[in-house]
Amino acid sequence: MLILIGISGLLMLSCADAARVSVVGKLTRSFDVAAGDVREGQIDLRCNSEDASTVRVYQSDYTFQADGSNAYGEPGTLERSNAAWISFSPSEVTLQPGQTDVIHFEMRVPDDHGLRGSYWSMIMVEAVPAPKPLADDEDDRPKITLNTVFRYGIQIVANLTGGEASLQFVRRELVAREDGLQLQIDAANNGEIWLNLSMWAELFDAQGRTLGRFTGNRQRIYPGCSAAFHIDLGKQEAGQYQSLVVADNGDENVFGAQYDLQVN
Template sequence: MIKRILILTSLILQFCFLHAGIVVLNGLTHSYKVESGKVYKGKIAIENTSVNPQNVKIYLQDFTYQANGTTHYAALHTNSRTNGDWIKLNTNLVTLKGKEKTEIFYEITVPDKSVDPGSYWSVIIVEPVEDIKPTNDKPGVNITSVIRYAIQVITDYDAEKAKPDLKFEGVKIEKQDKKQVAKIAIANQGNLYCRPTASIEIYNRNTGEKIGNFSGLAMGLLPQTSKTFDIDISKVPPGQYKAVIITTDEDENAFALNVELEVKND
């Protein structure tokens, strides 16, 4: 029985190892402060963690997201602040041997003319290409899911003349992974990318006594997009509260909102 378990475990490990895929080694956000007419160079480092060869295609798309969880990938020029035309890839297809690493290079050529200050962006998609293998078992086409990566390339042009403009879109308390979580939707209505943090100060509704100050993680927020910032408030007992929600960007520009909250038992 023990021998069978060991054999089964070995087979599972081999299966996972053989079916590992492409990974990006140097981050999914590449940011640049750029000037008119200048050229900037970047690279994307990838690795094939499988023992099998893997084809990978590389291409550009526009990209945006909203606090309701929707993420949109679209053809270039869908976004009015795309920098897709500024970016040139050195290749659109690479083949990696098993366990091989490689680098994909790109150049950003900023237009030699004045453009509106602020952030421009697009994403470089790195997508493994699965070989189509016919099967005699059943009619039709077999579909194999693959993981693709979207590397944001953000260019801040004349950034000193631009700024983020953070606004609160909504606040709610939800049970998540057995925790009480304040979910705060924040939009960037400005024209500059930023990485804001959100915090919440909670007070007793009747006495005004401060119950606590709770913070979440910083997240990137592109212009005209929004995200939901999660803050764990599990230490707050059930009840009715007053609260001040504060979001702060890297330049310590702060935006605040007074709200009333109800923390429930369930």
């Protein structure tokens, strides 16, 4: 996130150290809850700078898609946002060099037994850039200062029972690379619970003989979001192949698709 300060003229880059203030611990906090439950947690902060550093804390909705795009919307706008369930304190904190501090948060799940599946939002921790004086310039030309603002997004997830799991394979492409073939698959979560999927493919030749199982990457996908999976198939000769692709959630939710592949 870049903040532009000044007017047209000389360009001076003033990039803050990404680690001036860091969030200690996991950036995803997941809670298994029921209607009416209350959960509490904390976000630990540490100042790594030689100067005092200030951060502001606020909420955001969050979605992502397989093309790499991310959306940080107003809190509470998504159908499955839990931003309204969450309160936190403080909303701004200044840390001295070497100091640690804590953001406390509380999530109150509505007493609504119609709730089912996964609900999520983000608590954002964003560095407040310190004002920096402009350097003197002999010809008194105006200058521009660019401050790079670093922020952390902590995902707060509430998982309730009863949600439906559903996955759609929306795109596949076989890509020839220098080190071999790569099967690229986009998958969309059109269910009600978040999925933490590992994807693999078993490859068969034209005679139906298996050529092995090839493991791809693991991705977590919220409802209404999509993600890209890459499975390296190694170097294969030209010809017709079949692949059985499996996305495994590590529980009873397993999804599959079968593809005919042509290697030229």
